[in-house]
Amino acid sequence: xxxxxxNLKNLPDRPGVYLHRDQYGEVIYVGKAASLKNRVRQYxxxxxxxxxxxxxxxxxxxxxxxxxxxTEMEALILENNLIKKxxxxxxxxxxxxxxxxxxxxxxxxxxxxxxxxxxxxxDGSRYYGPYxxxxxxxxxxxxxxxxxxxxxxxxVKFPENHRPCLNMHxxxxxxxxxxxxxxxxxxxxxxxxxxxxxxxxxxxxxxxxKKMDAAAENLDFENAAQYRDSIQAAASVxxxxxxxxxxxxxxxxxxxxxxxxxxxxxxxFVRDGRLSGRExxxxxxxxxxxxxGIVAAFIxxxxxxxxxPKEILTEEELPDQExxxxxxxxxxxxxxxxxxxxxxxxxxxxxxxxxxxxxxVSLLDERAKSQREKDLAVGDALRELISQGPFAAGNSTxxxxxxxxxNAGDAPAYGRLLRVEAYDISNTGxxxxxxxxxxxxxxxxxxxxxxxxxxxxxxxxxxYGSIQEALYRRLKRGRAGDPGFAKMPDLILxxxxxxxxxxxxxxxxxxxESIPVAGMVKDDRHRTRGLVCGDKELDLKRVxxxxxxxxxxxxxxxxxxxxxxxxxxxxxxxxxxxxxxEGIGPKRRNALLRHFGxxxxxxNASDNELLSVSGMTKTAAKKVxxxxxxxxGSFSTDxxxxxx
Numbered sequence: 001x002x003x004x005x006x007n008l009k010n011l012p013d014r015p016g017v018y019l020h021r022d023q024y025g026e027v028i029y030v031g032k033a034a035s036l037k038n039r040v041r042q043y044x045x046x047x048x049x050x051x052x053x054x055x056x057x058x059x060x061x062x063x064x065x066x067x068x069x070x071t072e073m074e075a076l077i078l079e080n081n082l083i084k085k086x087x088x089x090x091x092x093x094x095x096x097x098x099x100x101x102x103x104x105x106x107x108x109x110x111x112x113x114x115x116x117x118x119x120x121x122x123d124g125s126r127y128y129g130p131y132x133x134x135x136x137x138x139x140x141x142x143x144x145x146x147x148x149x150x151x152x153x154x155x156v157k158f159p160e161n162h163r164p165c166l167n168m169h170x171x172x173x174x175x176x177x178x179x180x181x182x183x184x185x186x187x188x189x190x191x192x193x194x195x196x197x198x199x200x201x202x203x204x205x206x207x208x209x210k211k212m213d214a215a216a217e218n219l220d221f222e223n224a225a226q227y228r229d230s231i232q233a234a235a236s237v238x239x240x241x242x243x244x245x246x247x248x249x250x251x252x253x254x255x256x257x258x259x260x261x262x263x264x265x266x267x268x269f270v271r272d273g274r275l276s277g278r279e280x281x282x283x284x285x286x287x288x289x290x291x292x293g294i295v296a297a298f299i300x301x302x303x304x305x306x307x308x309p310k311e312i313l314t315e316e317e318l319p320d321q322e323x324x325x326x327x328x329x330x331x332x333x334x335x336x337x338x339x340x341x342x343x344x345x346x347x348x349x350x351x352x353x354x355x356x357x358x359x360x361v362s363l364l365d366e367r368a369k370s371q372r373e374k375d376l377a378v379g380d381a382l383r384e385l386i387s388q389g390p391f392a393a394g395n396s397t398x399x400x401x402x403x404x405x406x407n408a409g410d411a412p413a414y415g416r417l418l419r420v421e422a423y424d425i426s427n428t429g430x431x432x433x434x435x436x437x438x439x440x441x442x443x444x445x446x447x448x449x450x451x452x453x454x455x456x457x458x459x460x461x462x463x464y465g466s467i468q469e470a471l472y473r474r475l476k477r478g479r480a481g482d483p484g485f486a487k488m489p490d491l492i493l494x495x496x497x498x499x500x501x502x503x504x505x506x507x508x509x510x511x512x513e514s515i516p517v518a519g520m521v522k523d524d525r526h527r528t529r530g531l532v533c534g535d536k537e538l539d540l541k542r543v544x545x546x547x548x549x550x551x552x553x554x555x556x557x558x559x560x561x562x563x564x565x566x567x568x569x570x571x572x573x574x575x576x577x578x579x580x581x582e583g584i585g586p587k588r589r590n591a592l593l594r595h596f597g598x599x600x601x602x603x604n605a606s607d608n609e610l611l612s613v614s615g616m617t618k619t620a621a622k623k624v625x626x627x628x629x630x631x632x633g634s635f636s637t638d639x640x641x642x643x644x
Contacts, residue, residue, distance in 0.1 A: 002063035002370040004044060010362050011037040011066070015075045017082060018066040020057070020090075023548060027086040029057055032075040036066050057090040063370065065363060067278055068356045077130055085277055101137050102129035103197060105190065111151045111176045111183070112190050114141045128197040136232075143230050144196065147204065148189035151176045205231060251311035253350060254299060256291040257357045259365035263289070265298040266364075268353050278356075282368040292316050296324060299338075303328055305448040312338045313350055375417060375442035377545035382418050385531070385538070385546070386491060386516045417442035419487055422520070422557040423470055424495035426565035430461035434568055435470030436561045439489075443549055445556060451484070452564050464503035467494060471507050492517045493531075493550070495557050501533050520554045528554050578602075583623045591615050592624075603628045 016036045020029040020043070033039030047055045069075045083091050104115040108124035116137055120127055131137050145152055151174070152167055158177045167173035174181035196204050212227035253268040263285035269277045281302070285294050296318040308328045318324060321338050328336040341347040420440045427433035433455040439446045453473060458465040471492070478485040492515055494500040501519040508515060521537070523529040528551040531538045540547040577599055578589040595613045596602045602610075602624070610621040 002366055004061075004063070007064070007363055007366055008041055008044060011040055012068060013037040014068050015070070015072045016066050016068040017075050017078045018064055019082065019086075020061045020064050020088075022060045023062040027082075027088050028060055029088050029090040030079055030082045030086060032072070032079040034072050034075075036068070040064060040066070053090065063367065065367070066360065068352075070352060073131075082277060101131055101134055102127045103131070103137060103141060104128075105194060105197070107190075109156055111181065111186055113151045113153075114145055114193065116141060126194060126197075139230060143208075144193050144204075146172055147207065148193060149174045150186075150189065150193070151181075153177070250309040251313060252309050253313045253353050254295055255315055255350075255353055255357055256294040256298070257361050257364070258291070259361045259368070262365055262368045263294055264357075264361070264364045264368070265295060265302075266353070266357050267302070268349075270349075280364055280367070282364070282371070292318050296320065299324060299328075303331065308332050308336045310334070310336060312336065313346060314338060314340055315350065315354065316340055371443070374545075375444075378443045378549045379418050381543050381546040381549075382420070382491060385518075418490045420491045420493060420553065421474075421489040422493040422495065422553050423467060424557045424561040425455070425463045425466040425470070426561040427455075427461060427466075428565070428569060430459070432565060432569045433458065433461075433466055434561065434565050435466055436557060436564055437470070437474060438553070438557045438560050440549075440553055443552075449484075449487070450560060454568070463496065464499055467496070467500055467503050468507045471504055472511070475508075475511055475513060489515055491515070493553060493557075494519045495554055495561075497521050498532050498534070520550055522554070527551070581623050581627045583620045588613075588615050588620060 013035050014037075015032075015034050017030065017032050018036060018040050019027050020031075022028050031039065043054075043058050043061065047058065050058070067078065069078060101116050101118050102120065104117045105126040105128075106112045106115065107126050116134075117127075129137075144150065149172060152172075153165065155177070162177050164175055164178045165173070168175040168178065168180075174186060176186075192203070208227050208231050212224050212231065215221070215224035215227060251270045253270065255266050255268075257264050257266065263283045265281045265283060267279045267281070269279075281298065283294060283298060292314070295314055299312070299318070308331065312328075317340060318338065325336055325338045328338075341350055418441070422438050422440070423435060425433065425435050435453040435455055437451040437453070439449040451474070453470045455466045455469055457469055474485055478488055492504065494504060494517065497519050501517055504517045508517065518531040518533045518538075521529050521532055528540060528547070530540050531546075531550065538546075540550055578584055578592065579586075584592070591614050592602050592610075596605060607621060607625065610616055610624055611618065
């Protein structure tokens with residue numbers, strides 16, 4: 001198991017972000033720290049000085065991890081990104097999508113200007129940031145615009161007889177609007193601004209210090225204080241943001257490391273130029289395997305199940321790198337570049353990632369050991385369960401007779417992770433019935449193997465028949481050699497009681513299959529209680545490893561079923577409401593939904609509002625109004641503005 005006390009000893013005295021996880025591996029809190037060593041330790045001291053919320057959170061912490069950053073500001077920005085990604089239970093969550101600001105240099109304009117923005121766009125501009133100190137951003141934009149006399153107005157072209165604003169008259173603008181600006185000189189000033197924002201700030205800071213000293217000598221302390229504030233703002237803005245690559249787009253950084261007993265690969269995700277998270281994976285490797293070879297093998301397996309970004313950074317060239325990149329390109333349907341940066345921001349971020357891994361190798365070893373222990377505990381408990389009579393393969397007299405008693409009670413062999421498949425049915429009063437299958441190997445979900453089934457042959461709210469259909473289709477495709485169903489389960493779990501199990505056993509008997517089946521039942525508080533088969537029920541609280549595992553499986557299969565059913569039901573509602581209207585095909589239906597956002601708003605839309613939607617005509621609008629408001633009055637062309 002994860003040893004909290006031992007890992008607290010290995011925390012670095014450096015800034016960074018930490019993530020607390022519960023017993024199920026879910027992130028429950030994300031925080032930042034100037035010193036990870038000091039901050040994380042505070043959670044595991046005496047709870048007497050903690051508030052109720054903090055005590056509740058600490059009681060659920062089973063393990064933690066951390067990501068090292070260069071500065072506290074980087075930690076602040078990365079914390080913001082990780083909170084938005086994980087939405088942890090114990091964080092204060094900002095429900096809107098507000099982000100930190102950037103400084104934008106509008107290079108697409110003939111005479112560029114400086115702006116503060118929170119939106120990145122592919123418009124030819126240069127973006128710097130993000131920055132945590134909004135006040136400093138405003139100060140720096142004003143300061144640079146003043147020093148270099150930059151254009152401030154939004155106009156790109158100026159009409160004849162345009163009157164210049166006050167900025168030109170007080171020498172804070174070059175008078176672009178009056179034709180008094182030399183573009184070559186102006187672009188030299190923009191180059192100096194870009195140099196400053198890129199980190200080459202000595203010239204500007206020296207200028208400000210000279211002005212501050214001169215103002216102080218003249219006893220002009222008010223202006224001296226303003227220059228001092230500008231120097232501080234420059235320092236705040238110039239604090240290196242290695243956590244962000246200004247124009248990198250999407251890319252992954254893939255690095256390998258060796259622990260005492262394990263090989264690890266860590267993937268850092270950079271999305272829209274921001275470091276958005278990290279994943280670690282434990283690999284079986286021999287001491288003779290090179291790190292480059294481990295990374296190459298990992299990439300070959302990992303990106304089969306997830307789309308590769310445009311760019312993958314590695315520490316060194318990989319074996320068959322060009323071939324791997326070509327293969328990833330074919331999978332992605334677009335170019336994928338694998339390379340090792342030798343300089344610049346990408347090299348800096350790669351070096352930071354390597355330092356981060358070097359500091360957490362022991363933590364990765366501990367997590368790998370903890371995961372193995374969980375897998376072994378769950379595996380041992382499942383093997384014992386499968387070997388017991390009522391829960392064994394062919395776990396009814398009828399099924400054993402069909403499948404052969406020699407197979408009953410055979411537990412899966414040791415040395416491999418057991419495969420558990422769980423099934424659930426979801427419908428609304430028997431309408432839009434769906435079934436789902438989730439898969440676990442060891443104690444972990446295998447989401448690439450999840451499957452969905454639209455129930456086709458069963459009418460009404462018949463869970464037993466629906467379970468039989470879903471299982472039949474799954475087993476039939478497995479027998480037929482369908483790659484998506486090739487692996488057969490060691491145990492089948494159903495979200496239901498004895499009736500569900502008996503229905504599944506009847507099907508298995510007919511198909512001459514002997515796979516153990518059990519039903520997952522809940523108590524009055526809707527929490528996992530036990531496993532049932534026939535007239536037997538296993539009280540899971542007596543087997544802690546199984547109690548936690550089955551609870552996770554039951555919640556996951558239920559979540560997956562509800563999610564799929566909502567998706568199907570939503571499409572059905574849209575189809576029955578809009579596609580039933582004469583003259584409203586898929587294009588007009590989608591245009592209406594995009595424009596109004598909901599059926600209720602479409603129902604309440606006025607004549608002219610309906611006609612404002614792309615592709616809508618008077619005839620089509622009349623059909624919509626007649627369909628929804630036949631009882632309230634007919635469509636009236638008199639209310640339509642014919643100019644539209």
